[in-house]
Every structure is written in C-alpha cells, then in structure tokens.
Amino acid sequence: MLIQIIQYIKGYIKIRLVGYSPERFINLCSYHDILLWNIENAGDDYEMYITIKGFRKLKPILKKTKTKVVILDKCGLPFFLHKYRKRKMFFIGIVLCAAMLYVMSLFIWDIHIEGNYTQTSDVILDYLSAQKVYHGISKKKVDCQEVESMIRAQFNDIIWASAEIRGTRLLIHVRENTDTDVVDTVQEQGDDTVTDLIADKDGLITKMITRAGTPQVKVGDVVKEGDLLVLGRVDVLGDDATVVNYQFRSADADIYAKTVYEYSDEFPLAYTDKNYSGEHKFQVGLQILQKQIRLFQPKIPYPSYDIVTDEYPLKIGENFYLPLTLQISTVKDYTPVEKTYTQEEADAIAQQHLSEFLEKLRKKGVQIVENNVKIGIDGDFCKAAGKLLIEEKIGARTPTEMLTIPEPEERTEEE
Numbered sequence: 001m002l003i004q005i006i007q008y009i010k011g012y013i014k015i016r017l018v019g020y021s022p023e024r025f026i027n028l029c030s031y032h033d034i035l036l037w038n039i040e041n042a043g044d045d046y047e048m049y050i051t052i053k054g055f056r057k058l059k060p061i062l063k064k065t066k067t068k069v070v071i072l073d074k075c076g077l078p079f080f081l082h083k084y085r086k087r088k089m090f091f092i093g094i095v096l097c098a099a100m101l102y103v104m105s106l107f108i109w110d111i112h113i114e115g116n117y118t119q120t121s122d123v124i125l126d127y128l129s130a131q132k133v134y135h136g137i138s139k140k141k142v143d144c145q146e147v148e149s150m151i152r153a154q155f156n157d158i159i160w161a162s163a164e165i166r167g168t169r170l171l172i173h174v175r176e177n178t179d180t181d182v183v184d185t186v187q188e189q190g191d192d193t194v195t196d197l198i199a200d201k202d203g204l205i206t207k208m209i210t211r212a213g214t215p216q217v218k219v220g221d222v223v224k225e226g227d228l229l230v231l232g233r234v235d236v237l238g239d240d241a242t243v244v245n246y247q248f249r250s251a252d253a254d255i256y257a258k259t260v261y262e263y264s265d266e267f268p269l270a271y272t273d274k275n276y277s278g279e280h281k282f283q284v285g286l287q288i289l290q291k292q293i294r295l296f297q298p299k300i301p302y303p304s305y306d307i308v309t310d311e312y313p314l315k316i317g318e319n320f321y322l323p324l325t326l327q328i329s330t331v332k333d334y335t336p337v338e339k340t341y342t343q344e345e346a347d348a349i350a351q352q353h354l355s356e357f358l359e360k361l362r363k364k365g366v367q368i369v370e371n372n373v374k375i376g377i378d379g380d381f382c383k384a385a386g387k388l389l390i391e392e393k394i395g396a397r398t399p400t401e402m403l404t405i406p407e408p409e410e411r412t413e414e415e
C-alpha cells in the first residue's frame with residue numbers, strides 16, 4: 001500500500017513496447033536500474049508500467065534495441081495537477097479543505113463511554129459537560145487524568161476509570177462495582193479516617209472473612225440495620241487481661257448475609273396496540289454539534305405515527321470524527337387499536353419483568369436463594385408481589401469511636 005502511494009505521488013506511465021527484442025530491452029532497463037512492473041503479454045507486444053524518471057532514460061535503450069514505446073496512459077499526482085493547472089479555485093478549495101480538516105482535528109467531537117451499566121452515558125456526559133468537558137472542546141484543555149479523577153469522585157459505583165484521546169475522540173473506559181462491595185457512607189473522610197463496618201440492612205450472616213478489625217458478629221447471627229459488624233479498634237491487653245492500649249485501623253471484611261427483598265410490580269391489562277399500515281415517509285436532517293438543521297421535511301399526513309431516527313456520524317477513518325451527524329428519520333403510519341391482555345399474556349409479561357429484575361441482581365453478584373413472588377389478576381391490573389430471599393454482601397462504613405487509655409492516678413505514700 002505504501003509503495004502504491006509513493007508511485008502515485010511521483011507519477012508513472014503505462015507503455016506498450018513494440019519491436020523484435022523485448023527481452024533485451026527489459027534486461028537493459030534492469031541493468032540501468034530502470035523500474036518496470038506489471039509486465040503483460042499483449043499479442044506480439046508487451047505492456048508495462050514505468051516511472052516518469054525511468055521513461056526519460058529510455059531513448060538510448062530504444063535506439064540500441066530498435067524498439068518503440070507507445071504511451072497508453074499517464075497516472076499519478078503530477079499528471080493530475082498538470083491537467084487541472086488552470087483551475088485555481090479547485091486547488092484553493094483543496095487547500096481550504098485540508099486547512100479545515102487540520103483545524104477540526106484540534107478539537108474533541110465525540111466522547112465515547114464504555115463499561116457503564118448502572119450509570120447511563122447521558123448521565124456521565126451531562127456531568128462532564130457541567131465540568132466543562134464537552135463536545136467541541138479543544139484537545140489542549142482536556143486533562144485525561146483529571147477526567148478520570150472527576151468521574152471516580154462523582155460516581156461511587158465506578159471504581160476505575162481511564163480516559164484517552166484518539167484522533168478527535170475522547171474514549172472513556174469505566175469499571176463499575178458490580179460485586180456489591182461495602183458502601184462507603186463516610187462523607188469527605190481523609191485517608192487517615194478509621195472506620196467500622198455496620199449492617200446496612202437486616203439479615204442472617206452466612207459467611208464472614210475479616211482482614212482487619214475486631215469482628216462483633218459471627219456466622220449464624222441475625223443482625224439489624226445499624227448493628228456493628230466489625231470494629232475498627234483492636235484492644236491491646238496486658239498480662240492481667242486489662243486493656244493497656246488501642247490500635248486503630250479501618251475495618252476490612254467480606255460479610256455475606258441472607259436478606260429479604262420486597263418485590264412488587266403491576267401494569268394495566270388494557271393497552272393500545274399499533275397496527276402499522278406499511279406507509280411511511282422519510283425526513284433528512286443534519287446535526288452540527290447541538291444544532292439541528294432540517295434538510296428535507298415533508299408534511300406528515302398521518303393522524304398517528306411513530307418516528308424512528310437513525311444517526312450516522314460523519315468520520316474519516318476510525319477515530320477522526322467530524323462535528324456533523326446525518327439524521328434519517330422514518331415516519332411510520334399506524335392505527336391505534338385498544339386491546340386487553342389475556343391472563344396467559346399478562347402472566348408472561350409479569351414473569352419477564354421479574355426475570356429481568358433477577359438478572360440485574362445476579363449481575364451485581366447477588367445469589368437468589370428463594371423466590372416467593374406470586375403473579376395474579378386484580379381487577380383491571382396484573383400484579384406481581386412477594387418476597388425474595390437473597391444472599392448478598394452487606395456492610396457500610398461509619399467513623400470509629402476514638403478511645404484513649406486514661407493515665408493511672410498517682411498513689412500517696414499511705415496507699
């Protein structure tokens with residue numbers, strides 16, 4: 001590919017060799033370092049490509065071999081420029097286009113976020129925009145490390161973030177806390193703040209691994225919300241089993257418990273179905289940053305319709321995005337029809353809602369132990385309600401009470 005680009009920039013010629021000594025001609029060209037390629041037999045003659053510089057050296061070789069060459073085609077940038085040398089506005093347009101592309105390459109036109117599940121891309125983009133990181137910002141004003149720190153500080157469930165600039169794109173990769181780790185409820189705490197672990201919900205302790213601190217509960221204990229699980233203070237005992245000192249370190253433990261979750265869901269049995277006629281119209285628009293421009297917008301004759309819009313960001317290559325987005329909207333005509341779910345259909349929909357909810361819990365590392373949700377029809381509604389017994393990681397942080405050992409009182413001579 002690189003060789004073809006170089007050949008195009010330098011220019012080359014397609015020639016036909018006519019004569020009785022084509023082999024000698026080719027050998028002499030090789031001897032004088034004249035490059036020939038794509039040599040093909042064309043009846044009694046030969047066709048091939050040669051560089052402009054090589055073509056200018058052919059005269060003595062043609063004379064020696066008593067052959068002739070016929071120019072079939074001229075290819076490459078030099079011939080293109082010579083052909084349009086009188087069209088000044090054309091070349092001015094090329095220069096302006098190149099300058100425009102260079103200027104646009106200095107800005108961020110696309111902010112792409114990957115790895116987010118609980119936090120939507122729109123929420124993160126709105127936050128970044130409030131922090132003056134937006135589409136159209138100059139690359140010089142973007143500090144990737146600062147962007148990473150802002151995201152981690154703003155969203156507690158994002159435990160890792162990485163930002164990098166590629167072309168005109170700001171790529172942000174995040175990793176969310178899907179393992180339901182201990183929630184930090186201590187606000188604005190420093191690195192030296194010592195914390196305890198307390199229960200953030202009621203449950204039955206099923207598994208407990210303590211890495212730092214003093215456990216206050218054990219497997220099989222029933223805890224209430226707010227109960228102390230692991231103390232961040234360790235008592236140092238003397239020979240007489242009395243406390244002589246305290247050691248403080250933030251409690252660190254993995255505590256799992258069986259908890260009960262109340263589930264409820266309902267939806268009406270009556271609904272409006274859409275009977276599409278198959279007729280549709282198209283609308284074409286252009287989005288420049290946040291501004292919408294309608295290029296083609298015919299009048300819509302349908303009383304009821306849906307609009308489905310497909311967006312096509314304009315880009316050069318993979319990472320050179322332009323601040324232009326082509327929007328093609330399809331307006332579909334339909335007739336609303338009032339319908340009512342049958343009991344089987346309503347049960348299937350309610351079961352699907354429940355399955356989707358359980359799947360979200362599983363993605364967060366929650367184990368479903370028992371499912372006691374009942375689905376039924378109540379008047380004009382389908383209702384699903386019940387309790388889910390789940391096993392999950394529990395715990396929240398709270399500051400440790402800092403205690404000091406009282407100084408021993410001085411004894412008198414009589415004592």
